[in-house]
Amino acid sequence: MVDFRTMANRYASQLSLCLPQNTFTHTLARTVHAHMIASGFRPRGHILNRLIDIYCKSSSIGYARHLFDQIPNPDVIARTTLFKAYATLGNLKLAKEIFDGIPLSMRDTVCYNAMITAYSHNGDGLAALKVFGGMRKEGFRPDNFTFSSVLGALSLIADDEKHCEQLHCAVIRSGLGSVTSVLNALISAYVNCASSPLVSSSLLMAAARKLFEAMPKKDELSWTTMITGYVRNDDLGAARELLDGMTEKLVVAWNAMISGYVHHRFYEVAFQMFRKMFSLGIHQDEYTYTSIISASSNAGLYKYGRQIHAYVLRTEVQPSPQFILSVHNALISFYGKFGKLDEARQIFNQMPIKDLVSWNAVLSGYVNVGRIEEAKSIFQEMPERNLLTWTVMISGLAQNGFGEEGLKLFNQMRLEGLEPCDYAYAGAITSCAVLGSLENGRQLHSQLVQLGHDSSLSAGNALITMYARCGVVEFAYSVFLTMPYVDSVSWNAMIAALAQHGHGVQAIQLYEEMLKEDILPDRITFLTILSACSHAGLVKEGRFYFDTMYSCYGITPGEDHYARLVDLLCRAGKFFEAKDVIESMPSEPGVSIWEALLAGCRIHGNMDLGIQAAERLFQLKPQHDGTYILLSNMYATLGQWDDVAKVRTLMKERGVKKEPACSWIEVDNKVHVFLVDDTVHPEVHDVYKYLEGLVLEMRKLGYVPDTKFVLHDMEVEHKEYALSTHSEKLAVAYGIMKLPIGATIRIFKNLRICGDCHNAFEFISKVVEREIIVRDGKRFHHFRNGDCSCGNYW
DNA sequence: GTAGGGTTAG
Numbered sequence: 182m183v184d185f186r187t188m189a190n191r192y193a194s195q196l197s198l199c200l201p202q203n204t205f206t207h208t209l210a211r212t213v214h215a216h217m218i219a220s221g222f223r224p225r226g227h228i229l230n231r232l233i234d235i236y237c238k239s240s241s242i243g244y245a246r247h248l249f250d251q252i253p254n255p256d257v258i259a260r261t262t263l264f265k266a267y268a269t270l271g272n273l274k275l276a277k278e279i280f281d282g283i284p285l286s287m288r289d290t291v292c293y294n295a296m297i298t299a300y301s302h303n304g305d306g307l308a309a310l311k312v313f314g315g316m317r318k319e320g321f322r323p324d325n326f327t328f329s330s331v332l333g334a335l336s337l338i339a340d341d342e343k344h345c346e347q348l349h350c351a352v353i354r355s356g357l358g359s360v361t362s363v364l365n366a367l368i369s370a371y372v373n374c375a376s377s378p379l380v381s382s383s384l385l386m387a388a389a390r391k392l393f394e395a396m397p398k399k400d401e402l403s404w405t406t407m408i409t410g411y412v413r414n415d416d417l418g419a420a421r422e423l424l425d426g427m428t429e430k431l432v433v434a435w436n437a438m439i440s441g442y443v444h445h446r447f448y449e450v451a452f453q454m455f456r457k458m459f460s461l462g463i464h465q466d467e468y469t470y471t472s473i474i475s476a477s478s479n480a481g482l483y484k485y486g487r488q489i490h491a492y493v494l495r496t497e498v499q500p501s502p503q504f505i506l507s508v509h510n511a512l513i514s515f516y517g518k519f520g521k522l523d524e525a526r527q528i529f530n531q532m533p534i535k536d537l538v539s540w541n542a543v544l545s546g547y548v549n550v551g552r553i554e555e556a557k558s559i560f561q562e563m564p565e566r567n568l569l570t571w572t573v574m575i576s577g578l579a580q581n582g583f584g585e586e587g588l589k590l591f592n593q594m595r596l597e598g599l600e601p602c603d604y605a606y607a608g609a610i611t612s613c614a615v616l617g618s619l620e621n622g623r624q625l626h627s628q629l630v631q632l633g634h635d636s637s638l639s640a641g642n643a644l645i646t647m648y649a650r651c652g653v654v655e656f657a658y659s660v661f662l663t664m665p666y667v668d669s670v671s672w673n674a675m676i677a678a679l680a681q682h683g684h685g686v687q688a689i690q691l692y693e694e695m696l697k698e699d700i701l702p703d704r705i706t707f708l709t710i711l712s713a714c715s716h717a718g719l720v721k722e723g724r725f726y727f728d729t730m731y732s733c734y735g736i737t738p739g740e741d742h743y744a745r746l747v748d749l750l751c752r753a754g755k756f757f758e759a760k761d762v763i764e765s766m767p768s769e770p771g772v773s774i775w776e777a778l779l780a781g782c783r784i785h786g787n788m789d790l791g792i793q794a795a796e797r798l799f800q801l802k803p804q805h806d807g808t809y810i811l812l813s814n815m816y817a818t819l820g821q822w823d824d825v826a827k828v829r830t831l832m833k834e835r836g837v838k839k840e841p842a843c844s845w846i847e848v849d850n851k852v853h854v855f856l857v858d859d860t861v862h863p864e865v866h867d868v869y870k871y872l873e874g875l876v877l878e879m880r881k882l883g884y885v886p887d888t889k890f891v892l893h894d895m896e897v898e899h900k901e902y903a904l905s906t907h908s909e910k911l912a913v914a915y916g917i918m919k920l921p922i923g924a925t926i927r928i929f930k931n932l933r934i935c936g937d938c939h940n941a942f943e944f945i946s947k948v949v950e951r952e953i954i955v956r957d958g959k960r961f962h963h964f965r966n967g968d969c970s971c972g973n974y975w
Numbered sequence: 976g977t978a979g980g981g982t983t984a985g
Binding site for chain 1: 977978979982984
């Protein structure tokens with residue numbers, strides 16, 4: 182039988198091996214603890230305190246609390262450990278409760294320092310100072326740490342140069358003006374203050390620099406604080422100058438510099454520094470590698486990233502477990518961003534220890550390429566989740582058209598007690614955009630305002646698109662106008678919103694305004710502008726903007742841009758110009774180009790060119806149903822019914838099936854058309870009767886022999902009426918003519934409006950001279966005068 | 976004091 186003391190010594194020494202604390206040592210410590218439980222050893226004293234600390238720091242505060250509650254009279258160390266953990270989580274109420282419960286006789290300087298830091302880290306400078314006051318009143322002697330924490334608290338309150346100067350004077354008066362740690366804290370106060378948008382950062386940085394220069398003894402922290410200060414205040418030149426002046430080559434400072442370059446997108450300089458570290462013999466750590474790997478993916482340098490990966494695998498020195506974890510996490514994300522999921526998955530599977538970052542990285546990899554089913558099962562499998570996990574999943578669902586599921590998950594997240602951040606809201610709002618659910622979207626909007634998230638960029642941008650896709654451009658515009666900060670995404674979203682509603686000219690005007698505000702257009706801006714021009718018939722303007730892409734903004738047009746230009750020219754009937762453009766392309770024209778050409782030929786009945794385009798498409802993508810349908814439509818436009826029949830035979834011979842976009846017809850053999858109004862629409866019944874009559878008529882003409890109509894009353898379930906028919910979309914479309922003016926038609930779920938439907942809507946909008954707004958799972962369609970804002974056949 | 980996982984636009 183081993184006695185308690187021997188076992189205690191053994192466990193204590195095992196736990197001391199678990200330092201420094203990181204994900205790896207935490208796992209080790211938990212194993213040690215499991216062993217204690219298995220062998221019946223009941224930890225107490227410093228062993229128990231150490232365990233509490235470890236559970237607190239490895240995000241298992243609930244279990245730490247459980248251990249804590251079992252101690253009859255916990256000492257000051259255990260209490261401090263626990264309230265520090267609560268404070269880190271932002272739960273100051275519980276933290277204060279524990280701190281207040283520490284008897285005066287038990288208190289020490291350390292616990293006061295911790296409470297001051299707790300408040301100042303949570304942004305409550307005044308409360309921190311109050312604790313400091315209480316400490317002095319009770320006669321505790323402040324030490325250097327106290328001063329550093331108090332300075333941190335003061336720097337929160339000091340929001341301009343004057344406060345910082347007062348702080349400076351106070352330090353000198355206190356006689357601590359030459360203590361390095363105190364001066365470091367003061368410099369850090371200046372630097373933090375400089376990041377505030379309300380003050381002159383250059384003045385404060387100059388003051389910090391002066392202080393730094395005059396320091397009697399600088400340590401590593403002094404240098405790093407100063408360098409990161411410059412980096413954070415966007416003065417990379419000054420940061421670099423300082424770094425180059427350092428005699429000691431400190432890896433932390435180099436990492437800070439590299440990360441600065443990466444964040445400012447100076448990838449090449451970051452790589453140069455990385456290489457220089459080798460020649461100077463500076464030992465790189467996980468921070469260096471993670472920055473460089475992320476730089477490779479941001480810069481689109483797949484090969485470079487792979488080289489880094491290969492190098493990491495080759496290194497002879499045994500890397501630390503923390504190094505392996507961090508670097509592999511970065512690599513998972515790197516491969517994920519390039520869509521190389523097999524590589525990402527392989528790294529993930531082989532990792533000896535995974536943390537939440539690894540799981541989130543692999544999850545977003547699957548989400549990004551749209552492999553939602555696999556993403557869902559990863560989400561289910563995850564041992565723990567955080568705000569980020571939920572956000573990735575929600576927006577992933579939304580972006581892949583699963584609006585309902587996205588909203589569901591968003592609600593589930595709230596049920597589990599997580600407070601969604603603005604990014605999560607953005608995902609939920611996108612879900613509403615996908616569903617065309619104005620009601621839900623407006624609700625989320627008002628919640629955002631209540632929560633004070635309404636100045637958020639991402640949420641605002643999502644709102645613009647949501648309102649636009651739900652058919653209310655005015656709301657989209659008012660969001661855009663009231664957003665305190667906008668970026669190029671906001672401008673793009675708003676320009677697209679106008680273009681989608683057929684306001685091509687206004688879209689272009691907004692684009693011109695954007696240029697006046699010195700916002701640089703990007704490749705997406707040009708895609709939007711080109712299709713806006715296309716719908717407004719602004720050929721000259723479209724060509725002009727296309728030309729400025731490279732000449733003014735250095736953006737090389739991609740195939741998608743060429744396709745829009747071809748579309749623009751063909752819609753206007755300028756086939757010669759379109760051919761010139763295609764021939765001038767730097768690379769071999771692909772599917773989208775020939776499709777644009779064929780679609781244009783269909784509109785204008787340009788048979789010869791249309792057939793040429795179709796032949797190219799058959800070569801490139803023989804199974805693509807769109808080509809056959811466009812071609813047969815072209816023949817139909819010209820009344821060449823024999824040729825239409827030939828195309829259909831060709832489809833059968835080649836076994837061409839309709840794309841999934843349309844195969845939903847086969848899935849449940851029903852078309853759902855919803856009226857978005859919440860009110861009961863008696864006209865639905867009229868439409869139903871009308872359709873019945875229509876079908877009878879069509880049958881007489883030998884058309885749609887097997888059409889049946891079913892009228893669903895779905896009021897209870899969806900508060901909406903549904904009309905469903907068997908396979909006959911055209912009849913539904915005609916039926917819609919009977920709907921009240923201004924009714925919005927929504928194709929439910931993740932469905933896309935089909936080609937026949939689209940034609941019918943185009944036709945109706947021309948004949949009845951009425952604007953029809955339809956949205957489906959993918960796009961917004963605004964039909965006016967025989968044309969549709971979506972710009973595509975389907 | 977440094978890093979790795981998120982969002983929004985076509």
